[in-house]
Amino acid sequence: MHITPWSYPQLYFYLKLAGFGMPDLINEPLSKPKHSFERLVGLPSMFYCKGKLKKSKTEEEREFWHIAGTSGSRLGRHLIVLAEKVKT
Numbered sequence: 001m002h003i004t005p006w007s008y009p010q011l012y013f014y015l016k017l018a019g020f021g022m023p024d025l026i027n028e029p030l031s032k033p034k035h036s037f038e039r040l041v042g043l044p045s046m047f048y049c050k051g052k053l054k055k056s057k058t059e060e061e062r063e064f065w066h067i068a069g070t071s072g073s074r075l076g077r078h079l080i081v082l083a084e085k086v087k088t
Helices: 008-017 036-041 043-054 059-068 071-075
Strands: 024-026 080-082
Touching: 008 059, 008 080, 036 043, 043 059, 043 071, 059 071
Parallel strands: none
Antiparallel strands: 024 080
């Protein structure tokens, strides 16, 4: 278990630099927001990610913004990420 306050974009960047493929976010019960105001605070990031998703040019970019815009990524307290090493 790795306990560091990283967001999904930071994990994505780190894993890509380390030679991993597109990380997948795994939903779990603790990844839901505890308080209702958290959903309200997360609305601007949802709209931002949707706008970026529409303007995406590549498939990798679209997949990144789709995952970054999910409620688990934006509002989650615990992110569980699965990434596989890319073989070159």
